[in-house]
Every structure is written in structure tokens, then in C-alpha cells.
Amino acid sequence: MKIAVIGAKGLPPKQGGIEHYCAEMYPRMVSQGHTVDLFARSSYTQGSWLNQCNFQGVRVISLPSLQIRGADALISSALGAIASAGNKYDIIHFHALGPSLFTGLAKFTTPAKVVVTCQGLDWQRAKWGSFSTRLIHAGEKAAVRFAHSIIVVSDALKFYFLQTYGRDTVYIPNAPASYGKSDPNFSYGTGLGLERGRYLLFLGRLVPEKRPDLLVEAFSTLKPQGWKLVLAGGISDTKSFTTKLLEKIANDCNIVFAGELRGARLWEIVRGAGLFVLPSDLEGLPLAMLEAMQEGIPVLASDIPPHEQLIGKERGILFETGNLNSCIRSLDWAIHHPTEMTAMAKNAQRHVQLNYSWERITSETLKLYTNLLNSPELVDIPQLT
DSSP states (O other): OEEEEESOOOSSOOSOHHHHHHHHHHHHHHHTTOEEEEEEEHHHHOOOTTOEEEETTEEEEEEOOOSSTTHHHHHHHHHHHHHHHTSOOSEEEEESTTGGGGHHHHHHHOSSEEEEEEOSOGGGOTTOOHHHHHHHHHHHHHHHHHOSEEEESSHHHHHHHHHHHOOOOEEOOOOOOOOOOOOTTOHHHHHTTOOTTOEEEEESOOOGGGOHHHHHHHHHHHOOTTOEEEEEOOOOSOHHHHHHHHHHHTTOTTEEEEESOOHHHHHHHHHHOSEEEEOOSOOSSOHHHHHHHHTTOOEEEEOOHHHHHHHTTTSSEEEOTTOHHHHHHHHHHHHHOHHHHHHHHHHHHHHHHHHOOHHHHHHHHHHHHHHHHHOOOOOOOOOOO
16 A cells, blocks of 8 residues: 555654654554655754655655744645645545644545544644634544544544544554663663652643643642652643743752653653653543553553543542642552552553554554555545534
8 A cells, every 4th residue: 555644743753642653653554565655844854845764664755844833734734635646645644633624635636545543632732822723623624524534542532523523433542652771770860869669750741731730739739758750741832831830840859850851761760650640631542651551650640531541440540630639639649559559550551561552553554544445435424513
């Protein structure tokens, strides 16, 4: 098969769940004899316009883009849809709802089957203004109307599309990245003033919907003796939020801002954590949590549906989303019940190993592609209101 990929910033991955998703799945497809072209943003790849490079067999094509929030994704996605029309692709795969605004263009200008993967309801994210939110919502409706198939990464998203549009979707979850070797002496962690098993870890972009501010408030109120809090993640498009958060923790020696971590340093800090905490108001299916579970780290998370799906009642602890007191109580319980948390972490590790693998995800996605190509029937197009 010849496959075009639209909506990812580029490869190799630097930040973002979609980029890591593409980095795991598409090289696996190439290794099975398929051809993959990924249309990227020149602002991300740092390549000149229409420059091509190879990432583990995937051809990455840099398209013109602007470093303006929202416009970057839309411009590169529109150009990707136009560029894909000039090639005989079997599959054109859009990632995320904003880029899906151009699924109609791909559908009506090519014979290719159009697939969309929804990692989350991006129009709900705090970083977008009202105009961008409306565009992303329009992309969602375009995906429902024009895509031959929509992949969702959680049961909650599957329910959303069925309830909202009467549109059936295909559930194929994310999977965690495989960690490599990290320093057994915990040198980087020690340099940050950390002790193995005695710190909470928040790992993710510092954005309002992930609620690092709630975790900071809970930790500062609880003040667990001998414990520290590590915030590890990049700064996104909500700089005023991030600035206020970093100002708040600046004088607290028990809260460490580690910035964006990659490779061996990331693996070391995750593996050394005593508790992984994700207090988000909004998630698709969080790769960071899956990776912590895979590494056997106890997990505490807000009780949004994707988190409930992942950790349930026997694989971690949930607290009421957005509720500071509930977060404090749950933190306190987790810290003072290490035996129970260790048992839950082992259950979670087994669950991830059995149910979430990139080989399975690649196989299921290729199966979907094949079924679409072998089926002369188009999807029923819901009447959107």
C-alpha cells in the first residue's frame, strides 16, 4: 500500500503524542513492505520547503508553514491534502481534528480511502481561542462527513462520536514507547536533589487542561514529609499560565521543575518516581501514563473516562476531577499505603503488557486499511446539524 500521512508536525519526534505515535507505527508499516509519505511542517523539521528526509524508511516531506498558533497546522494540512492529490495513494490518513478540516478535499480529488485518527477532542483545549475552536470543531464535523473510517483511541471517544453524530468508529488504542537503558546510579535524579521512590512525578505539557496547578496546590497543602514533586514537561502555547505556575513554585525547594526530558534522563526520572500523578481535566489516551504503568510505577489520576478505562479500581487510584480536597486525600492515602500501591502497579503493568502494544496497533490499522480498499461501499454520511 501507498500511504500519505497528514496532521503530524514531523519526524523524528520532539514533542507531542501524535508525533511519537507516528514514529512508532509507520516505520513498522514500512518494514512490512508498505510506502509511507508523511507531510510535515517545515517549522518543526527545520528543513527547507519541499525538502525530503528519511526517518526509518518513512519519507518526511517538509511543507511551507508559519509559526503562528493554529495557522501552522491548518496551512500544512491544507497543503498536504493538495500534495496528496497529485500522487496515487491508497490511503490518506489524517491525524487530529484540526487537520481533518481538509478530509473533503482529499476525498473528492483522489480515489484514496480517507482515514482519521482522533486522539482527543482538541477543541476543548484551553490554548485555543474562539475562532480556532470553531475551526477544530468544523474539522471534527468534516471527519464525520467525509472520512471513510475514524479511529479513536479510547472508549470515551467512541461513545462521543456515536452519541453526538450516530457515527460508528474503530477503537484502536495507543501504546507506550519502549524505554531504553537509564543510569542505574540515578545520577541525574540525584543532581536534582531527588531520592528514588520519594517523589511525585507530573509528566506532560504545562497546559491548563492537564492541571499541574491543581497538583502543585495539593502538594503544597499536604506537605508530605520526605517527599518532593517533580514537574517534567515542555512549555506549550499557554505561556501566561506557565509563567504564573513557575513563579508560584520558584521558592519551594520541594518542587522541582525539570523541563522537557527525553531519552535516558526521562527514563531515569520515570523509573525513580514513587508515584506518577496525572490530574488532567482532558485526555485522549495518555501515553505518559501508559509508559509509567509499563514501568511499574504506581499511578494516581483524575477520574475522567480515559483514566478510568486505563487504571480502573485495581490498577491505580482515582480522585474527583478538579477537586482539590479529593486530590489531597488521595495523595495522602497513596503515600501512606505503599504496599497497596505496589500491588496496583503490578496489576497495571500486566494489563499494559497484555493489551497495549505497537505491533498490535500496527496490525489493526493495516487490517482497517485493507478492509477499506477491498470494500466498494462508502460509509454512510450522517446528516450534520
